[in-house]
Amino acid sequence: MFGITMARLRAHPRRLVLTTVVVVLSVGFTAGTLILADSLNQAASLQEMPDAKHLEVPLLMLGAVALIVAAFVIANTFRILVAQRTRELALLRTVGATRRQVRTGVLVEAAVVGALGSAAGLALGAVSAAGIGRALSADHGSMPLVVSASTVVASMLVGMLVTVGSAVAPAAAATRVAPLAAVRAVPDGVDSPGARRRQTGVGLTLIAVGVAGLGLGVSVGLGAGIVVVVFAAAVCFLGILLLGPRIVPPMLRITGALAGRAAGRGRSTVELATANSVRHPRRAAATSAALMIGVTMVIGFVTVAESARASVGVVLDARVPADFVLSPVEPGGLSDEAIRAVDDLPETGASVELYTAIVDTGEVGTVEVLGTDLQRWAQIAQLDGDGNIADIAAGDVAIDGGTADEFGLGVGDTVTVFGQELPIGYIVDTRTMYHTGLVLAPATFRALAPEAASGPEYFAVDTADGVSPSRAHAAIEETLQAWPDIMLRNHVEAKERLNRGLDQTVSVVVAILGVAVIIAVIGIANTLSLSVHERRREIGVLRAVGLTKAQTMRLLGVEAVLTALVGALTGVTVGVGFAYAAVLSMERMIFVVPWGYVALTFVVAGALGAVAALGPARRAARMSPVVALATE
Amino acid sequence: MTIPTDRHTKAASAVADAVRAEALTKIYGTGDTAVRALDHVDVSFRAGRFTAIMGPSGSGKSTLMHCLAGLDAATSGRVVLGGTDLSGLDDTALTLLRRDRVGFVFQAFNLLPTLDAKANVLLPLRLAGRQPEPEWFDTVVDVLGLRDRLGHRPSELSGGQQQRAAIARALITRPDVVFADEPTGNLDSRSGIDVLDLLRTSVRDLGHTVVMVTHDPAAAAYADRVVLLADGRVAGEIDEPTVDTVIDGLRELGG
Numbered sequence: 059m060f061g062i063t064m065a066r067l068r069a070h071p072r073r074l075v076l077t078t079v080v081v082v083l084s085v086g087f088t089a090g091t092l093i094l095a096d097s098l099n100q101a102a103s104l105q106e107m108p109d110a111k112h113l114e115v116p117l118l119m120l121g122a123v124a125l126i127v128a129a130f131v132i133a134n135t136f137r138i139l140v141a142q143r144t145r146e147l148a149l150l151r152t153v154g155a156t157r158r159q160v161r162t163g164v165l166v167e168a169a170v171v172g173a174l175g176s177a178a179g180l181a182l183g184a185v186s187a188a189g190i191g192r193a194l195s196a197d198h199g200s201m202p203l204v205v206s207a208s209t210v211v212a213s214m215l216v217g218m219l220v221t222v223g224s225a226v227a228p229a230a231a232a233t234r235v236a237p238l239a240a241v242r243a244v245p246d247g248v249d250s251p252g253a254r255r256r257q258t259g260v261g262l263t264l265i266a267v268g269v270a271g272l273g274l275g276v277s278v279g280l281g282a283g284i285v286v287v288v289f290a291a292a293v294c295f296l297g298i299l300l301l302g303p304r305i306v307p308p309m310l311r312i313t314g315a316l317a318g319r320a321a322g323r324g325r326s327t328v329e330l331a332t333a334n335s336v337r338h339p340r341r342a343a344a345t346s347a348a349l350m351i352g353v354t355m356v357i358g359f360v361t362v363a364e365s366a367r368a369s370v371g372v373v374l375d376a377r378v379p380a381d382f383v384l385s386p387v388e389p390g391g392l393s394d395e396a397i398r399a400v401d402d403l404p405e406t407g408a409s410v411e412l413y414t415a416i417v418d419t420g421e422v423g424t425v426e427v428l429g430t431d432l433q434r435w436a437q438i439a440q441l442d443g444d445g446n447i448a449d450i451a452a453g454d455v456a457i458d459g460g461t462a463d464e465f466g467l468g469v470g471d472t473v474t475v476f477g478q479e480l481p482i483g484y485i486v487d488t489r490t491m492y493h494t495g496l497v498l499a500p501a502t503f504r505a506l507a508p509e510a511a512s513g514p515e516y517f518a519v520d521t522a523d524g525v526s527p528s529r530a531h532a533a534i535e536e537t538l539q540a541w542p543d544i545m546l547r548n549h550v551e552a553k554e555r556l557n558r559g560l561d562q563t564v565s566v567v568v569a570i571l572g573v574a575v576i577i578a579v580i581g582i583a584n585t586l587s588l589s590v591h592e593r594r595r596e597i598g599v600l601r602a603v604g605l606t607k608a609q610t611m612r613l614l615g616v617e618a619v620l621t622a623l624v625g626a627l628t629g630v631t632v633g634v635g636f637a638y639a640a641v642l643s644m645e646r647m648i649f650v651v652p653w654g655y656v657a658l659t660f661v662v663a664g665a666l667g668a669v670a671a672l673g674p675a676r677r678a679a680r681m682s683p684v685v686a687l688a689t690e
Numbered sequence: 691m692t693i694p695t696d697r698h699t700k701a702a703s704a705v706a707d708a709v710r711a712e713a714l715t716k717i718y719g720t721g722d723t724a725v726r727a728l729d730h731v732d733v734s735f736r737a738g739r740f741t742a743i744m745g746p747s748g749s750g751k752s753t754l755m756h757c758l759a760g761l762d763a764a765t766s767g768r769v770v771l772g773g774t775d776l777s778g779l780d781d782t783a784l785t786l787l788r789r790d791r792v793g794f795v796f797q798a799f800n801l802l803p804t805l806d807a808k809a810n811v812l813l814p815l816r817l818a819g820r821q822p823e824p825e826w827f828d829t830v831v832d833v834l835g836l837r838d839r840l841g842h843r844p845s846e847l848s849g850g851q852q853q854r855a856a857i858a859r860a861l862i863t864r865p866d867v868v869f870a871d872e873p874t875g876n877l878d879s880r881s882g883i884d885v886l887d888l889l890r891t892s893v894r895d896l897g898h899t900v901v902m903v904t905h906d907p908a909a910a911a912y913a914d915r916v917v918l919l920a921d922g923r924v925a926g927e928i929d930e931p932t933v934d935t936v937i938d939g940l941r942e943l944g945g
Binding site for chain 2: 329596603604607684
């Protein structure tokens, strides 16, 4: 059997080239990470280079994503190959090959691909690690390249396991080819109705359990919540993957119909491409799922990151979204002179004093009470709420919407603060308030609260119009030299720092997950290439009855782009959904859909799909109709 | 312009000939392994006639058909189809010519499995972005008896039904020539007779031109004329053939 396998590999080298590339990339990533981590460790112990060991775990996790995507592509390849070889396998069975020999044949083929791919991947990983190491060395002194035996063994083992493991199911399918079933090619991906029902049942159950888990994670909230959300998302994802053959074909049909409407005269090729793309439901599902995994990760991560950016005020300081905040170093109040001095600077603009106290009210329990000029505070903090903020009377109190709802209070109801019943004059939108509780006018606060005696606890001030934040910062700092007991916080700079950090993290993670996306795109090229081979007679017929070369290219291009777009669409939907749960589980975070990234994802997916189609489409267009018709 | 008389006669013969080959030569391979599949073949097929091309295996009959239909390029010589010289055309022009002016019927039916019968019939028009003429579509569908099969996929049709859909696909564009390559080869004898009847009907009643490659004398007997091919050359012709005259003709080729 081994001899036959090798002969077949030699006879059709092209069929497994793309699959091998997939193994090379995914193993290369893993090996590169391991080598880089070892090398940095070595460098750390030799030259006190900053230890980057803490990067190893997240990188390996991302590497695992690449490996999972690779497993999808490899499994799909072998499934297609087995389907295409039904006749050949049946012939082998007829002349006396046992089931076991047929299975071994497929697994040996996978093992050869796995071994070659892993070895090449190891080399790629070493070269990449060396390159990265050299780039790092420029800043931090030289770094030795450490390729340990354990790295070699682990990389080869992972590559072999993923490849051979992915071929197990297709190999089992190969054994089910009956010797006499050779006459007609059985379409790939037609499961028995029972298996289909079971798959749908398990898929739906997993999704239900996952969604329930997401809900649980959200209700658990800050801390453990996010862990629950991640696990629930993984369960949910498995369910979606299982349902793929049921979900993906209708999505392809809808997307294809929309594209057909937009295509005008090119409609016929779009229609043909759509019909082709849904022909093998399991194949279509697996091909687009590979892309979906990467896109889900990218979009999920970016959505959380962008939500964090939008919630930057919350993350930094829940209460003070002004550019600069003054507060006393020791507990107490700010002196009036200092406040005047800063407020009078030409570089500073809108400002507001803030008093705070924790008060036990009768009506809404113990809450935080803010003493501040609500109108000026609203301007700085961009508060929003029901009613006109200018209408609020001097003695009135404002309350956040969440607390008001919780206790069933509305405008006109009263709350008892510092032993005084005060009417509610305004309800602030909880999302813009950043904190829950009550807001009083400063005069009321000073009159009632004992804490107010030593002055306001915070002084928030914005930069004047037309002045750069750094100049304002310098001016305030200079002024405050007279008051060394006052602390100045620069929120502009802190936000910028946070934004820079987010930008960096996002670009690094997206770049790394890009490997997974590229592997998925190679998977699309692979599926298409194999199906061009399988459909050469049909392509010949189409060419004979009038499909031009350009139309042939378009036909296959549309097929690949449709698959990519559907993969991207499911990935975006699932990714945003998971991110929503993650954001909800982290309290006080604002959820933002990163529309720019979403649009970019579709553009990139479509473009990569078109690129993936290029090779197979050119091959199809070059086929002579006569040759295509002659193949039996 | 310098020899208008010559041009005139050529134009006149083009009207009568749906397709013709002039000194058509096709050589596969080069050097010692070169195979001369067609050797200076001169043959013409009149419009509105049903012609069968016959000959032993390797006589070049399929190659001749591929070259006449613009599927394959000849090594030398030329093919004129409906007044158009194919030798100067590039791939796109040839494809458009096949789409608009040639119909094909294959041995293996070759319907697209993803399309139903109606979409298969309309395929050449759809590729051209054209709408079918409703009356012609109805005529073709009714003549071929496909009315109640239009919504079925090829896998749901019998061999005979598939081949009838394929003939409808060939006729829908009102082509200059319909080429049929062993159209009965994959059919049982009754369906085969059906198909041959329909091809003859499309010539006699609908005015089409059919060129059919076959090795079956009974099939060839349905044609108005048989062209015999041997070793890449025209070896004879039989007008108004019967099964017996065709068998005799083939026997002479063998002897």
